Amino acid sequence: MDLIAGGPLQITLRRYGPTLHLTLAGELDIEAEPAVAQVMATLPAxxxxxxxxxxxxxxxxVVGVRCVLGLKRSAEARGLAALVYNWQPQPLQLLTLMDGLDRTDDAELRALHALLGEHAESQRALGIDMTRGGTTLVGSDPQRPAGEGHDPGAPPGTR
Incomplete structure (x- = not known):
């Protein structure tokens, strides 16, 4: 496990065979750009x-959105698969607001549409019910979603 700090952002890197798992914690803004760039620059072959x-x-x-898009584009340019998941309410709201802009000829917005589509698809694949106004896992008991009580653990670097 490696830890990269970039201002108010920490990135924990873990390897699982050919998969590099990044756990980002904190704020994804302009101060985070160097840390995200460092991950991509030091990516194992x-x-x-x-x-x-x-x-x-x-x-x-918005700069954080650009960081995520840059990470995804850089990975895909190298022929790597890239998945961004577990979007929290504030970043997801920002994506939704940006998606509502009426500039469909903009390449950045087309990439944003793709990210939103992937987010929705990954939520469906995980069994997330987005119709309830939240992103809770769907369980057999409609009063208690399957994800209720799930603790994802402490943010990276605090363990």
Whole structure:
């Protein structure tokens, strides 16, 4: 496990065979750009998948969206699969607001549409019910979603 700090952002890197799992914690803003760039610059040659967990991201601004898009594009340009998941309410709200802009000829917005589509698809694949106004896992008991009580653990670097 490696830890990269970039201002108010910490990135924990773990290897699972050919998959590099990134757990981001803190704020994803302009101060985070060097840390995200460092991850991509030092990427081992045998990595084929990058999984980026945003569960511990408490704040994301437009520059943070650009960081995520840059990470994804950089991975895909190298022929790697990239998955960004566990979007929290504030970053997801920002993506939704940006998606509502009426500039469909913009390449960044097309990439944003793709991210939103992937987010929705990954939520469906995990059994997430987005119709309840939240992102809780669907369980057999409609009064108690399967994800209720799940503790994802402490943010990286605090364990």
């Amino acid at each position: 045998d990595v084929t998948v990058i999984a980026c967990d945003l569960h511990h991201i408490s704040f994301m601004d």
